[in-house]
Amino acid sequence: QKEVEQNSGPLSVPEGAIASLNCTYSDRGSQSFFWYRQYSGKSPELIMFIYSNGDKEDGRFTAQLNKASQYVSLLIRDSQPSDSATYLCAVMDYGGSQGNLIFGKGTKLSVKP
Amino acid sequence: ETGVTQTPRHLVMGMTNKKSLKCEQHLGHNAMYWYKQSAKKPLELMFVYNFKEQTENNSVPSRFSPECPNSSHLFLHLHTLQPEDSALYLCASSQVGIQETQYFGPGTRLLVL
Numbered sequence: 001q002k003e004v005e006q007n008s009g010p011l012s013v014p015e016g017a018i019a020s021l022n023c024t025y026s027d028r029g030s031q032s033f034f035w036y037r038q039y040s041g042k043s044p045e046l047i048m049f050i051y052s053n054g055d056k057e058d059g060r061f062t063a064q065l066n067k068a069s070q071y072v073s074l075l076i077r078d079s080q081p082s083d084s085a086t087y088l089c090a091v092m093d094y095g096g097s098q099g100n101l102i103f104g105k106g107t108k109l110s111v112k113p
Numbered sequence: 114e115t116g117v118t119q120t121p122r123h124l125v126m127g128m129t130n131k132k133s134l135k136c137e138q139h140l141g142h143n144a145m146y147w148y149k150q151s152a153k154k155p156l157e158l159m160f161v162y163n164f165k166e167q168t169e170n171n172s173v174p175s176r177f178s179p180e181c182p183n184s185s186h187l188f189l190h191l192h193t194l195q196p197e198d199s200a201l202y203l204c205a206s207s208q209v210g211i212q213e214t215q216y217f218g219p220g221t222r223l224l225v226l
Contacts, residue, residue, distance in 0.1 A: 004155070034214065043203055043217040044156075088156070092213065099213050100146075100169060103156040 002027045004091050006104035014112050019076040021107050023089030026070070032092035033065060033072045034101065039085045047087075048074070079111045115139055117218035119204050125224045126194065134189040134221050136204030142216075144209045145187040147179060150201040150220075162187060163209055194225045 003026045013019045025033075032051055036044035050056045050063040050072065062075040072091075076083055086106040092099045117138045126132050138145060147159040161169035162181040176198075178190040187204055201222055205215040 032213065036217075041222075043201075043220045046214055046216065049214055099209070100158055100161060101156075101215055105153070105155045 002091075002093055002095070002102055004089055004102050004104035006087075006089050006107045008105055009108040010110050011107055012110045012112060013079050015079060015081060017079050017111075019079045019083065019109055019111070021074040021076075021087050021089075021109065022071060023073065023104055024071045025089075025091045025102075027091065027093065028067075028070060030067075030070075030091045030093070032099070033063070034090040034092070035061075035063060035072075035074045036088040036090060037085045038088055038106065044088055076109075079109075081111045081113050084109055084111050117204060117206055117216055119202075119218035119221055121221060122219060123222045123224075125226065126191070127226050128194060128196070130194075131190070131192040133191065134202055134204075134223075136187040136189075136218055138185055138187075138204075138206035138216075138218075140206055140208075140216060142206040142208045143184055144207045145181060145184070146205040146207075146215065147187065147189050148203040148205065148217075150203060151199075156203070160189075191223075194223075196225050199223055199225045 005024045034049045035047045038044045048063045050065045056063045060077045064073045086108045088106045089104040090101040144163045149157045160179040180188040201220045203220045204218040207215045
């Protein structure tokens, strides 16, 4: 069974620090990777997607993908209290008739003022 | 209305009730999804519809019955639910074959008494 693993946390960082969130996946053939942010009581919202090995930057967020090691990470620079949320890693699975996302359990991030 | 909308936002029902959840997407996407999110568990994919055709039924009990009359609307009909069905039910949509990023609605918080 294809799996996506995340440390559930909570991960606590001080305001202004870099938060590093990690995710590993079991299917070596996976090609598409997504990071969602979910505030308590809200639905997931897309932060970034990444398809190629290396880094992808968008503002304070950087996604890093290493397909050989089967991990994808999300770095948040200059962390703010408003970044406190659960971050969900998702991997696209093309094993069925179309691509479907497999989600990890999420990492809870707490940014302390 | 923009994005993905869901109604109702909150629902309390008894085990003998029949109710329906509604989802509407305004993004021009061709695929829609139902997910269940319970505490401490990853998002669970329930059903997938692609161009109104159901392409995935992830071993969901028959007390959950999906309906997709067109590519913009998705329903989840509920009957004789169990207390363990209490969860956040999320609808999502995507454009299959293009980017395939899934966008989520706000969810329906369901409590079964």
